[in-house]
Amino acid sequence: MEKITERQKEIIDVAGKLLTESGIGGLTIKNIAREMQFSESAVYRHFQSKEEIVLLMLEYLALNMNERLGGLKTMEKDPPEKLLAIFENQLRFFSKNKQYVVAVFSDGLMEQSESINERILAIMQVKMRHLFPVVFEGQKKGFFTDEVKCEELIHIIIGAFRLQMFKWRAMGFDYDIKKSGMESVRALLKVIAK
Amino acid sequence: MEKITERQKEIIDVAGKLLTESGIGGLTIKNIAREMQFSESAVYRHFQSKEEIVLLMLEYLALNMNERLGGLKTMEKDPPEKLLAIFENQLRFFSKNKQYVVAVFSDGLMEQSESINERILAIMQVKMRHLFPVVFEGQKKGFFTDEVKCEELIHIIIGAFRLQMFKWRAMGFDYDIKKSGMESVRALLKVIAK
DNA sequence: CATAGGTTTGTTAGTATTCACTAACTAAAT
DNA sequence: ATTTAGTTAGTGAATACTAACAAACCTATG
Numbered sequence: 371m372e373k374i375t376e377r378q379k380e381i382i383d384v385a386g387k388l389l390t391e392s393g394i395g396g397l398t399i400k401n402i403a404r405e406m407q408f409s410e411s412a413v414y415r416h417f418q419s420k421e422e423i424v425l426l427m428l429e430y431l432a433l434n435m436n437e438r439l440g441g442l443k444t445m446e447k448d449p450p451e452k453l454l455a456i457f458e459n460q461l462r463f464f465s466k467n468k469q470y471v472v473a474v475f476s477d478g479l480m481e482q483s484e485s486i487n488e489r490i491l492a493i494m495q496v497k498m499r500h501l502f503p504v505v506f507e508g509q510k511k512g513f514f515t516d517e518v519k520c521e522e523l524i525h526i527i528i529g530a531f532r533l534q535m536f537k538w539r540a541m542g543f544d545y546d547i548k549k550s551g552m553e554s555v556r557a558l559l560k561v562i563a564k
Numbered sequence: 565m566e567k568i569t570e571r572q573k574e575i576i577d578v579a580g581k582l583l584t585e586s587g588i589g590g591l592t593i594k595n596i597a598r599e600m601q602f603s604e605s606a607v608y609r610h611f612q613s614k615e616e617i618v619l620l621m622l623e624y625l626a627l628n629m630n631e632r633l634g635g636l637k638t639m640e641k642d643p644p645e646k647l648l649a650i651f652e653n654q655l656r657f658f659s660k661n662k663q664y665v666v667a668v669f670s671d672g673l674m675e676q677s678e679s680i681n682e683r684i685l686a687i688m689q690v691k692m693r694h695l696f697p698v699v700f701e702g703q704k705k706g707f708f709t710d711e712v713k714c715e716e717l718i719h720i721i722i723g724a725f726r727l728q729m730f731k732w733r734a735m736g737f738d739y740d741i742k743k744s745g746m747e748s749v750r751a752l753l754k755v756i757a758k
Numbered sequence: 759c760a761t762a763g764g765t766t767t768g769t770t771a772g773t774a775t776t777c778a779c780t781a782a783c784t785a786a787a788t
Numbered sequence: 789a790t791t792t793a794g795t796t797a798g799t800g801a802a803t804a805c806t807a808a809c810a811a812a813c814c815t816a817t818g
Binding site: 593594608613 | 802803804805806807
């Protein structure tokens, strides 16, 4: 990964802000430039194209998520608590960085380019990779139902989480996702418990 | 509801086809006109704006879904079988009408206009309205877990279904959603069973 | 029945706006 | 002196949409 300049960081932050506030349609070079208080051409001093801005943003998220979830691996807890920790971590992050909710849980971005598409799917896989051992262990140790395959359980878990994010965004981020999100996760845990 | 002309129906079908094949970015008046084999301006003889085309498409879906799911109401079966019937119906429909997968399970469209946003949320509510009595009855009669509230169960069910649709679309609709979808629904039923 | 007149549905040829992106220049920092 | 990071002023392409016109079709009347 190349070094990221301060200006580049500022730009991807502004891009994220625009994404959050006005969606993919609002993410234009013109808007980025206005928000940065300089001209459109100046943006191109820091990125070769608009696509590169989005790609760098997604790269940030993937690295960040991998580190965050990786840090929870060593936890000495039972699978249900591990799951809770993972989602608490995720919810805290998305709560602070709403732009990634739009970036990842929206498919409008995916249509823009094949590389963006790939990177978004890669982020989903990061999440699955961290979820799998926890759910698998949970089934083996009898915490979660083993009536269905591990993959099916993960599908249900991720589906519920994504719908949370969808609703939150559709409501304009106007409630505390950490609170209602954790309630939903606890409900989910009860349902998948053995 | 106003009467829909034959040409209007043709146009919303073409719009759906474009949506399926090339996403929201491909849904342009130019593309619609080319597909219809006439000029761009001719499109405006049948609709006042592009937005109206999408709105009529969504209106069709809402009515259709309401009728389809309403027809299942009178079924004399237990809640689990009712749920299976609902999702079999949904899967068969979306399997035949992929354009609505893009329209409803994508938020790119929602950003385009407030009216479209409202209509998509209304479609979700149609689904919830038909799901609620079934899940509620299922909990009362002891088929589904009552460890969590009915709304939470519905959230989990819809979340799993939406993720199915998302994955199917992301893979370019290149497998039989009826088959894998029903497998997933059966797994879901096992998980939410009491 | 024939035809004049209006409506419907198409055409061509535009409009204004927005988009991502570029060329040429400039000032300042290194 | 050269590199960096900004400027102004544009490009061409795509967008939704419109004005003016024309042919076909329906319909009411002489």
